[in-house]
Each structure stands twice: as structure tokens, then as C-alpha cells.
Amino acid sequence: MPDATISLLRLRSKVFRLAFACLATVAVSLCLAPAAAAQDAAANPPSILLIVTDDQRWDTLWAMPEVQRSLVEPGVSFEESFTTSSLCCPSRASILTGAYPHTTGVYRQGGRFGGFWSFDDRTTIATQLADAGYRTGFFGKYLDAYQRDALKGYVPPGWDRWVAFVHAEYFDYGLTIDGDVHRHGLEPDDYSTDVLASHTEDFIRGTEGPLFALFAPAAPHAPALPAPGDETGFDDLPTWTPPSFDEADRTDKPEHIRALDPLDPGRTETLERLRRNQYRSLQAVDRAVERLLDALGDTGRLDDAVVIFTSDNGLLWGEHRWLKKEVPYEEAIRVPLVVRADAIVGEGARTDRHLVANIDLAPTIAAAAGVELPGADGMSLLPLVEGRAETWRDAFLIEHMRGTNPIPTYCAVRTARYLFASYETGERELYDLEADPFQLQNLAGTEPGLEGRLDTTLRGLCEPPPPGLRPQIGMVATLLGVAAVAGLAVTARWLVARSAERRRVA
Structure with a gap:
């Protein structure tokens, strides 16, 4: 072999080895980046404050000046933030x-x-945070049906400080404080948002080391009673009349929407009163945000803290004649979400339009703290907060199980552009949200190719389907016959075991 050829081969070999070494270095760096971030969080764990309001629509944050000043302006606002079930529990x-919900088993x-x-x-x-050395505190609304166990002194695992509603109200309510029930009456200083804010503030100021506080007031859930002094605000709100309000032509909607009566003047006035009171009740939440962030600042935590503000679900104000939630429409599933993390975001407000959901909150908190979270379906928002996400979801699932109202069991999929819902009745809804943001024209049955693609996406996400959802979306349902009976037996045995365990703990 000529010397020139040998030299060329040696050069190519060196180049290949160098290139391979560079690629390996990059790959190792990419693989180790999350681990390094977790190690950094474990070494310098940030304090975390999660604020969860009740039934707050995504389009109401403008009325909260402190949230705007202390969270929106220095944080990241997620404009496409949703809940995977538009119901509290x-x-x-x-x-x-x-x-x-199909993972937690909580549908109703x-x-x-x-x-x-x-x-x-x-x-x-x-x-998970408690196991990692965090001091944890819960303040406010937990899950419905907790009342009986609250009265027995049951405190869920993982919480060092537990101040929870026996039943969520604004006045005349009970709080279980570390297992002991305390009554509050009708005096101005009994207003529950203020009481819970005081407990949360005391926890922040009195805790050493990293903490996790979850502040969950009743506001602005109906009846949305304002705090004393806030009863007269927002009197000049324009009447709520979007194109979908009291929708007249509902012939393309499912039966439970078609059957609704027009909104008469009395119901419209009741709705307007509730709407004004929801804004008014949020003013106490706004002041609470200021108190809690001041406490984080005064204790030297704010610069490294992660603060998250969101709601459990939205609410319809008469759109399509509906006055509640649980439907898959935008007003019910879309929620406010703001994340402030000064050490990550830097200075200045930023808006993000990735599809994010409530299932992403716990993974975000876990990632910030450097802990594992088994069984999660969601994704950490930290890559989005940091502005470095290269890939993200293009669809998420919405689930509902029929209860006492007429809404049938359904699964729905939301993408950046479309909403597609499939009901146990065989009815379907499909909306192009770019062309039809108010969801006035149901395209189901008119776009077979698009509907088929969305149906395939839905089948991939809605597994297992909510109990009672028959195979209307093309899935192989195994919830009938023997499987259903077996499911009942398993559920009964599990409830008995959990009841016994909770009695032992209490």
C-alpha cells in the first residue's frame, strides 16, 4: 500500500476517533444534564409555593393587581394551560x-x-418532598368527601402542617388543624381566605430549611362571598355577552346541551351577580399572594423559590346556556397558570404557548426539588420555564364520568388547534379553535379524515377509558361483564383495606 494511502487512512482514523469522542462527550453531557440539575436541587433545594384557586377562569387574572405585579411581570405565563378534568376532585x-384521572381513579x-x-x-x-427533607404544609380545600375523616382527625401522609377545610366555605366553617377541628363563625376576621393566608404565612415564617406550601382557598367558587370591604367592587363590569352566550342554535350540540332552556332575565342577573362576586372574592386571594411572597422574601427564600399560581378548573358563564363546568369546552378546561422562579427565569415577563396541563404541576415541583415522582403522567415545566424545551406534547386528554348531572361519560382530546370529544351516547364534538374559538360549529361528521386522526390520538390516550364509557371511540372495552364485576370486587376490597388503614392512622 502506498505511503500516501496509509497516511490518509491514519488521518481518517484520527478524525473519526476525534469526532466520536466529541459526540460521546456531547451525549454524556446531555444525559447527565437532568441528573446534574437534580443533584443541584438536592444540594440547594428551593422552597416551593403552590397556589390553587377554586373555579377560577383563565381570563380573570387581569383583576388581580398583585398577581400581575409579583407573579406575571417577573414570571412565565402559560397561555395554553388546561385541566384534564373540569371538576374539583x-x-x-x-x-x-x-x-x-384514569390513573388516580378519581373521576367524581x-x-x-x-x-x-x-x-x-x-x-x-x-x-415525596417530605421523604427528601422538605417541611410541607397544606392550607385550604382538599378533596370532597374528606369531611367524615377530617372529623376523625385523619391527616393524609406527607404533610407536616395540615390546615384543611372540613367543608369549604367563606364563613361559618370548620378547619382541621393537624387533626383537631376548629370552628370559625361569621365575624369579619373569620373570612376563610384571610384565615388560611395567616396560617400559610405563619408556616413560611416559622419553618427552617426548604418548605413546600400549598395554599388552596375557596375563592372564587360559588357563592363567591367577597371579603369584608370588597363587596362593592367591579360594579361597572360590562355585561357578559360573548358570541356563545345563551347560544340559540344548538342543533349540532349533544343532547344535554340541546335540552337547555334559554337564559331568562332572572337567571342572567343571578349570573352577573355571581360573576361580579367572583372578581370581588379574588381580591382577598390577591392580597394573600402579596403576604405569602413577602414572607418568602423576609425569610430569604424568594430569590430561589418556585411559585406556581393556578386553578383547579374553569367555569362557564352562560356560554352554550351552561352555567357550571364538567363539559370539555374552553371555558371549563382552560385555567390560569403562572410560574415565578427568579433563579431560572431571570428578569422580565415571558409568555409560553405550549400545551400544558394540571398533570404537569407535580412533576415540575419534583424536578425543582430533585426528587422522584412515581406514576406521573405529566411532564416537568422547567424546560419551558428555562426556555430550552426542544420537544413537547401535541395533545392531552380530558376525562369525565357521568354523575348526577346530565353530562354523559366522555373522553376528549385537545390539540393546539382542535377539540374532539366522544361521549358514551355515541355523540361527538369537533371544533376548529382557530376558526371557531367560541365553539359554535360542531364539525363532527363533516371532516372524516381529521376526525379519524383525532380519534386515533384519543384512543391512544384514553386507556383505560372511564368506567361506563362504551366502545364508542373504537377502543376494545373490557369494562363489561365479568371484568366489571371483578372491578367492583377489587374496589370494594381496596376501600375496606384503606378504611382500616386510615382508622389505624387516626
Whole structure:
């Protein structure tokens, strides 16, 4: 072989080895980056404050000046933030675990498939943080059906400080404080948002080391009673009349929407009164945010803290004639979400439009603290907060199980552009949210190719389907016959075991 050829081969070999070494270095760096971040969090764990309001629509943050000043302006606002179930209990279970309702088993407010008794509280973000050395505190609304166990002194695992509603109200309510029930009456200083804010502030100021505090007031849930002194604000709000309000032509909607009566003047005035009071009740929450951030600042935690503000679900103000939630429409599933993390975000407000959901909150907190969170379906928002996410989801799942209202069981999928819902009745809804943001024209049955693609996405996400959802979305349902009977037996045995365990703890 000529010398020139040998030299060329040696050169190529050196180049190859150098290139391989460079690629290996990059690969190792990329692989170790999350581990390094987790190690850094473990070495310097940030304090974490999670604020979860109740039934707050995504389009109401403008009325909270302190949230605007102290969270929106220095933080990241997620404009496409949603809940995977537009109902309090399943949403709150997902917030605590990072898991879909079909993973948590919590679909309803109570009964066999809902509320406190269906929720396995042995592995939550609180238990994981407590195991990692965090001091943890809960303040406010937990899950429906907790009342009976609250009166027995039960405190869920993972919480060092526990101040929870026996039943969420603004006045005349009970709080279970580390297992002991304390009554509050009708005096101005009994207003629950202020009382819970004081307990949360005391926890922040009196705790050494890293802490996790979850502040969950009742506001602005109906009846949305304002704090004393806030009763007269927002009198000049324009009447709420978006194109979908009191929708006249609902012939393309499912039966439970078609059957609704027009909104008469009396119901419209009641709705307007509730709407004004929801804004008014949020003013106490706004002041609470200021108090809690001041406490973080005064204790030297704010610069490194992660502060998250969100709601469990939204609410309809008469759109499509509906006055509640639980439907898959934007007003019910879209929620406010702001993250302030000065050590990560830097200075200045930023807006993010990735599809994010309540199942992402617990994984975000876990990643910030450098802990594991088993069983989560969601993703950490930290790459989005840091502005370095290269890939992200393009769809997420919404789940609902029929309860006492007429809404059938359904699964729905939301993408950046489309909403597609499939009901147990065989009815379907499909909306192009770019062309039709108010969801006035149901395209189901008119776009077979698009509907088929969304149906495939839905089948991949909605597994297993909510109990009672027959195979209307093309899935092989195994919830019938023997499987259903077996499921009942397993559920019954589990509830008996959990009841015995909770009695032992209490």
C-alpha cells in the first residue's frame, strides 16, 4: 500500500476517533444534564409555593393587581394551560400526583369513583418532598368527601402542617388543624381566605430549611362571598355577552346541551351577580399572594423559590346556556397558570404557548426539588420555564364520568388547534379553535379524515377509558361483564383495606 494511502487512512482514523469522542462527550453531557440539575436541587433545594384557586377562569387574572405585579411581570405565563378534568376532585387529585384521572381513579366528587375515598394518598408530591427533607404544609380545600375523616382527625401522609377545610366555605366553617377541628363563625376576621393566608404565612415564617406550601382557598367558587370591604367592587363590569352566550342554535350540540332552556332575565342577573362576586372574592386571594411572597422574601427564600399560581378548573358563564363546568369546552378546561422562579427565569415577563396541563404541576415541583415522582403522567415545566424545551406534547386528554348531572361519560382530546370529544351516547364534538374559538360549529361528521386522526390520538390516550364509557371511540372495552364485576370486587376490597388503614392512622 502506498505511503500516501496509509497516511490518509491514519488521518481518517484520527478524525473519526476525534469526532466520536466529541459526540460521546456531547451525549454524556446531555444525559447527565437532568441528573446534574437534580443533584443541584438536592444540594440547594428551593422552597416551593403552590397556589390553587377554586373555579377560577383563565381570563380573570387581569383583576388581580398583585398577581400581575409579583407573579406575571417577573414570571412565565402559560397561555395554553388546561385541566384534564373540569371538576374539583379529579383535578386536585391530578395536581397532587401528576396523573390522569384514569390513573388516580378519581373521576367524581364522591362515591365509588370519586372524592377522598377513591384517592390513594400514599404517594403524592407531598410524600415525596417530605421523604427528601422538605417541611410541607397544606392550607385550604382538599378533596370532597374528606369531611367524615377530617372529623376523625385523619391527616393524609406527607404533610407536616395540615390546615384543611372540613367543608369549604367563606364563613361559618370548620378547619382541621393537624387533626383537631376548629370552628370559625361569621365575624369579619373569620373570612376563610384571610384565615388560611395567616396560617400559610405563619408556616413560611416559622419553618427552617426548604418548605413546600400549598395554599388552596375557596375563592372564587360559588357563592363567591367577597371579603369584608370588597363587596362593592367591579360594579361597572360590562355585561357578559360573548358570541356563545345563551347560544340559540344548538342543533349540532349533544343532547344535554340541546335540552337547555334559554337564559331568562332572572337567571342572567343571578349570573352577573355571581360573576361580579367572583372578581370581588379574588381580591382577598390577591392580597394573600402579596403576604405569602413577602414572607418568602423576609425569610430569604424568594430569590430561589418556585411559585406556581393556578386553578383547579374553569367555569362557564352562560356560554352554550351552561352555567357550571364538567363539559370539555374552553371555558371549563382552560385555567390560569403562572410560574415565578427568579433563579431560572431571570428578569422580565415571558409568555409560553405550549400545551400544558394540571398533570404537569407535580412533576415540575419534583424536578425543582430533585426528587422522584412515581406514576406521573405529566411532564416537568422547567424546560419551558428555562426556555430550552426542544420537544413537547401535541395533545392531552380530558376525562369525565357521568354523575348526577346530565353530562354523559366522555373522553376528549385537545390539540393546539382542535377539540374532539366522544361521549358514551355515541355523540361527538369537533371544533376548529382557530376558526371557531367560541365553539359554535360542531364539525363532527363533516371532516372524516381529521376526525379519524383525532380519534386515533384519543384512543391512544384514553386507556383505560372511564368506567361506563362504551366502545364508542373504537377502543376494545373490557369494562363489561365479568371484568366489571371483578372491578367492583377489587374496589370494594381496596376501600375496606384503606378504611382500616386510615382508622389505624387516626
